[in-house]
Amino acid sequence: MARLMEGLWITVWISMLSVGLSVLFGIPFGLLMAAKTRVVAKLMRIYLEFIRVMPILVMLFLFYYSLSRVFGINLSAYFVSVLVFTIWGAAEMADLVRASVTSLPAHQWESGRALGLSSLQVSLFIIVPQAIRRLLPGVINLTTRMIKTTPFVFFINIPDLMKVGQQIVEVAGMRNHLASVWVYGFIFFIYFIICYPISLFSRYLEGRWQ
Amino acid sequence: MDLDFAIKCIPLFWAAGKLTVTLAFFGIILSLVIGFICAVLQYYRIPFLKQLAGIYIELARNTPLMVQLFFLFFGLPRLGILIPGKTCAIIGLAFLGGAYMAEAFRGGFSAVGKTQLEAGLSLGLSRLQLLRYVIFPQALAVSLPVISASTIFLMKETSVFSIVALPDLMYLAKDLLKEGHSIESNLMLVISYLVIILPVSLFFAYLERRARFAGFGS
Numbered sequence: 001m002a003r004l005m006e007g008l009w010i011t012v013w014i015s016m017l018s019v020g021l022s023v024l025f026g027i028p029f030g031l032l033m034a035a036k037t038r039v040v041a042k043l044m045r046i047y048l049e050f051i052r053v054m055p056i057l058v059m060l061f062l063f064y065y066s067l068s069r070v071f072g073i074n075l076s077a078y079f080v081s082v083l084v085f086t087i088w089g090a091a092e093m094a095d096l097v098r099a100s101v102t103s104l105p106a107h108q109w110e111s112g113r114a115l116g117l118s119s120l121q122v123s124l125f126i127i128v129p130q131a132i133r134r135l136l137p138g139v140i141n142l143t144t145r146m147i148k149t150t151p152f153v154f155f156i157n158i159p160d161l162m163k164v165g166q167q168i169v170e171v172a173g174m175r176n177h178l179a180s181v182w183v184y185g186f187i188f189f190i191y192f193i194i195c196y197p198i199s200l201f202s203r204y205l206e207g208r209w210q
Numbered sequence: 211m212d213l214d215f216a217i218k219c220i221p222l223f224w225a226a227g228k229l230t231v232t233l234a235f236f237g238i239i240l241s242l243v244i245g246f247i248c249a250v251l252q253y254y255r256i257p258f259l260k261q262l263a264g265i266y267i268e269l270a271r272n273t274p275l276m277v278q279l280f281f282l283f284f285g286l287p288r289l290g291i292l293i294p295g296k297t298c299a300i301i302g303l304a305f306l307g308g309a310y311m312a313e314a315f316r317g318g319f320s321a322v323g324k325t326q327l328e329a330g331l332s333l334g335l336s337r338l339q340l341l342r343y344v345i346f347p348q349a350l351a352v353s354l355p356v357i358s359a360s361t362i363f364l365m366k367e368t369s370v371f372s373i374v375a376l377p378d379l380m381y382l383a384k385d386l387l388k389e390g391h392s393i394e395s396n397l398m399l400v401i402s403y404l405v406i407i408l409p410v411s412l413f414f415a416y417l418e419r420r421a422r423f424a425g426f427g428s
Contacts, residue, residue, distance in 0.1 A: 049411075052362065052411065053362065053366075053403065053404060053407040053408050053411055054366075054400065054403060054404070054407075055365075055366040055367075055368075055369035055403055056366065056369075057369040057370060057380060058369060058380070058396075058399055058400060058403055061380075061383060061387075061396055061399065062396050062399075062400065065387055065392040065396060066392050066393050066396045066397075069392055069393050070393060144272065147274075148272075148273070148274040149274070150274075151274045151276040151277060151370075152276070152370070154276065154373075155380075162276060162277065162280065165280070166280075169284065177288060178288050178289070179288075180284045180285045180288055181281075181285040181286070181288050181289060184277065184280045184281040184284060184285045185281060185285060187277055187280075188273055188277050188278070188281055191272065191273045191274060191277055192268075192269060192272045192273050195271075195272035195273070196268060196272045199268075199271070199272060
């Protein structure tokens with residue numbers, strides 16, 4: 001039980017860090033995508049599409065096993081997992097930002113300018129508050145998806161919830177015939193108990209703000 | 211970088227890729243069926259079954275596929291229910307995907323205007339006819355983007371099947387890794403997934419463009 005909590009802690013820690021970094025990088029990326037510059041928008045589009053079709057597990061393998069060979073950089077498994085989740089999360093986040101910015105009608109911007117606000121003022125007081133409202137449910141959704149993606153770190157030998165569960169089953173399986181049922185069932189419910197309230201919250205916000 | 215080795219591996223990756231595609235195909239077809247049934251149950255508010263579908267959707271949506279597979283593959287045999295790996299993978303994928311597809315269909319159904327229903331009813335259509343001729347065609351167009359996103363998501367999720375000891379693409383890559391050909395095998399892995407998923411993604415983009423006819427009635 002205590003060991004499971006340690007695993008849970010790693011899971012939560014990795015997903016929180018990745019979500020934070022994804023938001024941090026995703027916002028400028030999304031603004032770039034919404035930008036009028038063709039080349040930049042195209043490049044971002046290619047990045048996004050590649051992330052879209054590439055399984056996260058493949059990227060974990062790529063960064064964990066191949067990067068060290070090609071460039072001679074040795075990264076710890078934790079670093080790789082956060083890096084990969086951030087690359088993925090930032091792409092998803094960028095798309096959310098792009099959607100929320102471009103969904104704002106152009107007259108919002110134009111009316112702001114017509115009232116004599118500077119473009120910085122318009123961005124800060126008119127565009128950003130509205131964009132955040134449209135963005136927040138998506139970000140919360142991304143958080144649950146990030147949490148549900150973290151079991152992948154199992155494959156690069158990080159002792160997360162799944163790995164710890166497996167170890168417990170291996171040890172206790174000798175004595176207790178039903179150990180695997182209980183342990184995996186329990187992990188199932190831990191994930192559910194974490195993700196369900198978050199997704200309820202996201203739905204609540206969606207209902208209230210739209 | 212050993213290109214000869216990579217080329218020599220192509221048949222292996224072809225076989226593994228075929229398994230991945232087969233499992234994904236059956237899993238996704240099943241999830242579409244499950245999702246559609248759940249969405250219809252919820253749409254018509256059939257008592258008891260509606261709640262059951264709701265509970266299922268929340269359970270499946272809020273847990274990772276890997277945990278579901280572990281439970282199916284390592285947990286259930288201890289209770290006397292032995293499921294072979296391939297069936298396990300398909301069941302797992304369908305369990306997860308059914309919930310996502312149900313949400314997709316539900317979004318589509320709820321986008322069909324009430325006037326459409328009333329018009330259909332006043333024409334004397336039965337509930338099933340209403341579903342088939344009025345609701346479904348319009349709902350499909352609305353839910354197609356979500357269905358396509360879910361399909362791609364499910365195809366990516368197939369990458370965890372190696373944990374139930376299936377010789378899919380990831381399993382093969384892990385195997386080659388142990389032999390010390392990480393760069394070649396990872397390169398092949400990326401190419402394989404691109405070859406599998408990119409056409410699907412493009413196909414759905416095409417479908418979405420085609421299905422934009424149903425903008426009326428809402």
